[in-house]
Amino acid sequence: MKTLYEQFQNVFGDGGEIKSFFSPGRVNLIGEHTDYNGGHVFPCSLSIGTYAIVRKREDSLIRFYSMNFEEKGVIEVELENLTYEVEHDWANYPKGVVSIFKQNGYRVTGFDVLYYGNIPNGAGLSSSASIELATSVLLNELNRLAVDMVEMVKMSQRAENEFVGVNCGIMDQFAIGMGKENAAVLLDCNTLDYSYSPVQLENASLVIANTNKRRGLADSKYNERRAECERALAQLQDHLDIQALGDLTIEAFEANEHHITNPVDRKRARHAVSENIRTIEAAKQLKAGDIEAFGQLMNESHISLRDDYEVTGDELDALVEAAWSEEGVIGSRMTGAGFGGCTISIVENQFLESFRKNTAEVYKEKTGLSPEFYVVEIGNGAREIKQLSEAL
Structure with a gap:
């Protein structure tokens, strides 16, 4: 100052x-x-x-x-x-x-x-x-x-x-x-x-890892995903009284997903519905102090973003998968728009050094890029x- x-x-x-x-x-x-x-x-x-x-x-x-x-x-x-x-x-x-x-x-x-x-x-x-x-x-x-x-x-x-x-x-x-x-x-x-x-992470920390991949695709893909979700919503609204995909439970979505005729639009909608439910559940688990359950929801979020929403890309996947293989990692996922940018992980403090070293080595081997790590506080x-x- x-x-x-x-x-x-x-x-x-x-x-x-x-x-x-x-x-x-x-x-x-x-x-x-x-x-x-x-x-x-x-x-x-x-x-x-x-x-x-x-x-x-x-x-x-x-x-x-x-x-x-x-x-x-x-x-x-x-x-x-x-x-x-x-x-x-x-x-x-x-x-x-x-x-x-x-x-x-x-x-x-x-x-x-x-x-x-x-x-x-x-x-x-x-x-x-x-x-x-x-x-x-x-x-x-x-x-x-x-x-x-x-x-x-x-x-x-x-x-x-x-x-x-x-x-x-x-x-x-x-x-x-x-x-x-x-x-x-x-x-x-x-x-x-x-x-x-x-x-309350007790003996763990939040670690942000930057892929150092320029996010060239993010804007055009963002508009594409919005359009895909809007099409899916419009077809569901012909049969359901909903204002947004976020209004649906998983059960209601699965009972009605056949109304979405385009299989790609269907996958996009599945992510929007499941991610919303994961997010509400994650807040509950944190309130209850269950960090392990929260970490599992983070992992599931990344898988959905990778498979159903398809916004991760090789670099984010490589960084998250390297994190998942490390001892002391409670959860890891991409954060932000995707196609580059950052991951967020919860890592036990005693493994912070090995996490940074090993994850960086595996990531560089796979992508040729060197990540940057930031241990952050809220x-x-x-x-x-x-x-x-x-x-x-």
């Missing part, structure tokens, strides 16, 4: 009250490709994320600076001229948040802000939503707006959808805004009903860091 304050003063000069904020990254423990199928997700916020050091201005100028993109220098914009500009690159995310706050009628003033993120780049841990929520909480605090967190979550999602033009669901922003230390949040993506389950959601601001 001291380094960030010093860098802020180097870039923007001394004087005025300087405040600091933190917004985490997130990982989804289970519940993949369920959000747009009317199902549940089960993410948690992480101890790594985005720091924002900020000072209010008395005029309408905003100056953005990122220590992760120092080559871009200071990006200046006027409050009255917030438009998407390609050359502003990363700064379009916080600009979008300011724009949505203004559209919603909130009065905001100019500010100087320095961002620093320690989320691994391109790992799929949601650095974009992290910077959006960091900006939301700093705007809320600097301008004394008293906006509640769920409203900030919705505005941050709108910034990404409408200003940046990325059609993301609400899970990332919700997990980052509403995260709780040592807990995961079971979220119904349709209603935004949510509940927390304590994540932290609180986006917030002001008051005690550190006061200490400095």
Whole structure:
């Protein structure tokens, strides 16, 4: 924090009250490709994320600076001229948040802000939503707006959808805004009903492994999968009174799957239904403290994503299968959109070193790529860091 304050003063000069904020990254423990199928997700916020050091201005100028993109220098914009500009690159995310706050009628003033993120780049841990929520909480605090967190979550999602033009669901922003230390949040993506389950891993840790495979197929396949699920749903709706695939039990699906005429669409729907049920069950098992049962559901999730949804690919499969063969691994699965990105595993602490070493060797042998490992903790959601601001 001291380094960030010093860098802020180097870039923007001394004087005025300087405040600091933190917004985490997130990982989804289970519940993949369920959000747009009317199902549940089960993410948690992480101890790594985005720091924002900020000072209010008395005029309408905003100056953005990122220590992760120092080559871009200071990006200046006027409050009255917030438009998407390609050359502003990363700064379009916080600009979008300011724009949505203004559209919603909130009065905001100019500010100087320095961002620093320690989320691994391109790992799929949601650095974009992290910077959006960091900006939301700093705007809320600097301008004394008293906006509640769920409203900030919705505005941050709108910034990404409408200003940046990325059609993301609400899970990332919700997990980052509403995260709780040592807990995961079971979220119904349709209603935004949510509940927390304590994540007490005792003598084990969450390990994120990055395949380091570029996710070239993810966007086009994502649209393809959505279309396949929509076709399956439409055929089921001719016979059932349902709004989404997430409304179905396994029994109801199996009794009616013959109505889905395309076998590929049928497989996609089977994943959406079974993954939603697995996710609800996983939250129950964690609440009951049964980590072994939770790990088994993680494994089943990966198999369904591999066989029924077909979004894993060689690299994710190689990394997960290497993990499954290691002693001390309670569960492992892909996390995120698929076709590259990351896996999430629960590993007993005494086997962490051998897990990293052996998994990396097997994975490299199969793919030629070297993975990166991050042992992560579950932290609180986006917030002001008051005690550190006061200490400095």
